[in-house]
Amino acid sequence: MAEEHEDPGVSLVTVDGIEGKLARVELPDGTLEDWRLASLPQGVKEGDVIRIDVRGGDVDVDHQETDRRHALGQRTLDGLNAQTPEGDLDL
Template sequence: MASEQQHEELGISHVIIDGIEGKVARVELPDGTTEDWRLSSLPKGIKEGDVIQIDVQGGDVDIEIDHDETDRRHALGQRQLDSLNAKAPDGDIDL
């Protein structure tokens, strides 16, 4: 939590690439809302699920793919999926 507060003070935030359609990327903002951004305004090579770090300092904006955070979130999602699948019944499901 202290790390997040420190990042907010420094002007660092993260958005998630929710989808890409044509020349537009749908991004999920920190508050959970989504917006459409031009692909040309984002780092080259982005793909769905990537976490983008935006650092605003004194009018300068630095945007880059946060590979560590992307990997962490993918691993967390996979663990959650594995946990759900482990609880699934074996064999045929009777209704």
């Protein structure tokens, strides 16, 4: 899930998936694009949020935002699991 960032010089994109030398990223407007994996920080993985500073040219994994989004997703899944009569949902 991509979100707009309050600093107009910074964009946040989410790595949706990685296949071979390509990473599928979700842009702030929700569209998906394939980017060369080599253009992203080394060690990037699915689910990571990438902070792109347009003015400074920095491209880094935003670990704090990645962790926040993972925790939000887990809380959502836990809430759905709590509502199922037969136990946990498997995705």
